[in-house]
Amino acid sequence: MSTELDRFAIFGGAPAFAEARHVGRPNVGDRRALHARIDGLLDRRWLSNDGPLVREFEQAICDLTGTAHCVAVCNATVALEILIRALGLAGEVIVPSFTFVATAHALQWLGLTPVFCDVDPITHNIDPAQVERLITPRTAAVLGVHVWGRPCDVDRLSAIAHDHAIPLLFDAAHAFGCSYRGGSVGTFGAAEVFSFHATKVLNTFEGGAVVTNNGALADRLRLMRNFGFAGYDRVVEVGTNGKMPEVCAAMGLTGLESFETFVAVNRRNYREYASRLACIPGVRLVTYDETERCNFQYVVAEIDADVTHIGRDPLVDVLFAENILARRYFHPGCHRMEPYRSLPRYADADLPETERLSDRVLCLPNGTDVTSEDAGRIADVLRGAVAHGAEISARLAAR
Ligand code: T4K
Secondary structure, X not given: OOXXXXXXXXXXXXXXXXXXXXXXXXXXXXXXXXXXXXXXXXXXXXOOOOOHHHHHHHHHHHHHHOOOEEXXXXXXXXXXXXXXXXXXXXXXXXXXXXXXXXXXXXXXHOOOEEEEEOEOOOOOOEOHHHHHHHOOOOEXXXXXXXXXXXXXXXXXXXXXXXXXXXXXEXXXXXXXXXXXXXXXXXXXXXXXXXXXXXXXXOXXXXXXXXXXXXHHHHHHHHHHHEOOEOOOOOEOOOOOEOOOOHHHHHHHHXXXXXXXXXXXXXXXXXXXXXXXXXXXXXXXXXXXXOOOOOOOOOXXXXXXXXXXXXXHHHXXXXXXXXXXXXXXXXXXXXXXXXXXXXXXXXXXXXXXXXXXXXXXXXXXXXXXXXXXXXXXXXXXXXXXXXXXXXXXXXXXXXX
């Protein structure tokens, strides 16, 4: 006998989508403008190393964020590494565990010690009170992350960093185009790092940038991203190859021309999700402060399994069967990933909010590849699954 549950693809029904709907489909701007820029760089035969498109892109980022200096780099992970190196940091850096692992890896890669800090359960951002408790004489810096593009408590973190005379840095990988108290992300702390990875609201295929108002720091970053070269044959620093190619800047410049559209589509989809997922017990959509500039790139739901009677993970299985590839960012939390989980210093990590969140968070597809009909249908599937949460859980358990 067929039941309501048989309509779900996980139990043999037809999937909601014939083709996969992804979190992180790239936003692509005007192809003709992109092709023209690519023709230009091919005609110039200038493909990399501080080319005119990279310079134009850097200036555009400065203009948009109101920051004095932008150093474009091949990706945000390398941007973080170069920044940490340029500041000469050594010892411990306080950082959230609830972040993409690149934030912690950049520190570990350079021989620094990430000191994992818990996050605020509502904002999902690093908890300033705990930052203060974690500061010791070994603390070299605080590295906050503007998770989902919602800025950290910049004022409190700035006061703490100032009181302890340590630099405050931000991983702003998610927060391009966002603001805090009217000021653009990019202008806070000693420096901030953007990601322009394919999955970000603005992409350069792969890419990242350090933005700062500190001219001396920017000069050093420029040297370090190009092997430490200060001119032909003159190396004045240890450096690496962190250069952004011209074709990436071409993509970034083209994307910037459509940036307002990307954000408008994200906002429209977010609102569609929000209206359909409102008032579902046990499902809480992360909200944005719309009095600020937000990029709405991430649509994030928290699932409270005690209320929904279906956990986040079985829910992901249900959605995947429907061809809705929802993601569990940042499960399981950096401190529960290698190499951190096997290192003695993290054995007693006490990060209850991080663990609670990383077991509850579900990211839903957004971006210009997602129509509002898609968003509505995805929300309806989620709502339907939660409505049958207990029965689905029981049937999955019986398998
Ligand atoms: N700090 C934070 C807080 C970050 O979130 C990130 C990156 C970084 C630092 C480091 O920035 P980068 O060094 O990457 O510039 C993704 C991204 O790879 C990563 O950039 C991002 N954060 C993270 C949150 O998400 P994955 O492993 O989920 O990526 P991937 O490549 O599997 O892409 C996700 C989905 O997007 C795919 O299932 C399909 C879709 N997709 C992806 C690409 C690359 C496409 O449709 N087309 C594409 O070209 O980590």
